[in-house]
Amino acid sequence: MDRTSTYFQNQWNAELYDSKHSFVSELAADLVEILSPKPGECILDLGCGTGHLTHKIASKGAEVIGIDSAPTMVEQALHNYPQIDFSVVDARNLPFTEKFDAVFSNAVLHWIKEAEEVVIGINKALKPGGRFVAEFGGKGNVKAIVTAIYNALQKAGYPADSGLNPWHFPSIGEYGSLLEKHGLQLTFATLFERPTPLDDGEQGMQNWLKMFANSFFNGLSLDAQMSILTDIENQLRPTLYKNGTWFADYKRIRVIAIK
Template sequence: MDNTATDFKNQWNAELYDSKHSFVSELAANLVELLSPKPGECILDLGCGTGYLTHKIASLGAEVIGIDSALSMIEQARKNYPQLDFEVLDAKKLPFTEKFDAIFSNAVLHWIKEAEEVVIGINRALKPGGRFVAEFGGKGNVKAIVSAIYNALEKSGYPADVALNPWYFPSIGEYGSLLEKHGFELTYATLFERLTPLEDGEQGMQNWIKMFANSFFNGLPTTVQISTLADIENQLRPTLYKNDTWFADYKRIRVIAIKP
């Protein structure tokens, strides 16, 4: 087993994100088409990561600010695209008032359990008539992977604390109702399956867990981490490992909502 598989120290390793998880941004290229940025529009990329999609939006003529709560991601984004504006900001505490023509977010909102605080801030930050375009994990996202993690931890004698689950995966009804509660007009919503190939061959699932699911392993002895990861792989291999490639069982929500 790769001896880096047990390195769970850094929740947001920007270099690992860019080198092993570029699919996160690349699969959302057509989400930018849904955003349909216009030259001169002021757009917020909420949870910009290392800046790939911020740059793509800017290349279409919009004025873009990229924000992320992770300093490591913002530092990498500034290195990748020094001509763009990136700031460390908490999505739950957006400081803007009627500044943006659109707010864009990819693969971020499922990390923030305080969803209502985020929606309130997005509403306040948009100009009247502004649009909110987002994709994130929806109900049932990575269900097989999470089940395998829970099963493996249980067998290892370290039952998972549900509070360590970092994700918020709402249904369309749940999230649509939240948007409407705060004055948005929901114009588009879909929940779809996206079986997603992971990079780096045999190490793909380990790398995914190390990057995105490390909170489940906080405080576990190294030997337990190694055996638990092996158990997770054994559980998932029959369904999520094909032709020397690991897959993640993603289910994604996409929404477009307008602030009247």
């Protein structure tokens, strides 16, 4: 079947992100505490989104640079926090050399399939003895949701195309080995389940899919998209919908590494 509509754009809607998905930054507040930014430190927020965690780091007295590959996110971050340095940068090609005391990243690295290129850039960007603190989707993250997406697409007559999946969810072993291969000593790593409530009640799962999984639906007609979204919801409702709230079946990796 043809994919002709572009109703779902494969890009970031910064306003939707801020209004309906604030949990992304809120759930990582303690990750900033683990980072423990100090006055006078220079820190890179890799994948800053709309800037909320960048601001939290800056409030500790550190000098922070926020980067993101999405111009819409950087524009919103500059609007939210005009006093902070934000810019559009591709994490696969970081332009920094021994500039930062720490590199921080939340809910970003699973979006970049070229993980090795990112790690090489992080190592280069860190000063000797600098630290890397990150959280992102790990092995098994949103497994139920992804399974439901593929089931619904196939049922609607669209072949399951793994190329539509925008994510890379590594295991601790895979990612730890990658860090150590490129000069970063892994000092802490954990993989944990974190069922995450989604905002907006009955619309929570659809909003999540439109925000984070839109690449699966690009080119489908509006009618086909809505039918598939309903099918996904019906599959997931028995396990991920409780007391009027949708949940995402998140599994997260947290890592700390030292150069």
